[in-house]
Amino acid sequence: MYSKILVAVDGSETSGKALLKAIELAEGWKAEVNAVYAIDPGIYGTSVVDPSVGVMDPTSERIYKMLNEEGRKVIDKCHEISDSAGFEVNYQIKIGDARDIITELAEEMKADLIVIGSTGKGITKRLLLGSVSSYVVTHSKISTLIVRG
Structure with a gap:
């Protein structure tokens, strides 16, 4: 059985289902559930346009603040699900990078299982970046459950 589960969340409907599946499994196994949201400023290329300030460098503090705020909203939504x-x-x-964060964090925390949605925020992003779930399945040494939308 599993005692420590890592679930990846990104605010998509599928990641919400992955969180629910991780909770369902954890209840049966009396396991701990840890969820991670990855902020990847690199997905924005060389610049980001914010209507309030115009074009910004992707390494700027303002970008990190904006992305962290998005992450907090995702976590708040996930809290509603788990609560x-x-x-x-x-x-x-x-x-x-979400792919690296998920695989490395799972190893660091000695997770027994990774739970991840089959698709994330959008098909366009998945096509441009490659599938996070495919990467995790291929590169992680830890058992991975893919939850379909």
């Missing part, structure tokens, strides 16, 4: 399920989940926001 309504009556299950305590530990949430983290990390900066970097």
Whole structure:
């Protein structure tokens, strides 16, 4: 059985289903659930346009603030899901490529299982960046459950 589960969340409907599946499994196994949201400023290329200030460098503090705010909204949404399920989940926001963050964090925390949605925020982003779930399945040494939308 599993005692420590890492679930990747990104605010998509599929990641919400992945969180619910992780909670369902954890309840049966009396396991701990940890969720991670990855902030990847690199996906924005060389610049970002913010209507309030115009074009910004992707490494600027303002970009990190904007992305962190987005992450907080995702985590708040996930808290609603775990609270309504009556299950305590530990949430983290990390900066970097989601693929690396998920695989490295799972190893660091000695997770027994990674739970991830089959698709994330959008098909266009998935086509441009490659599938995070495919990368995790291929590169992680830890068992991975893919939750379909």
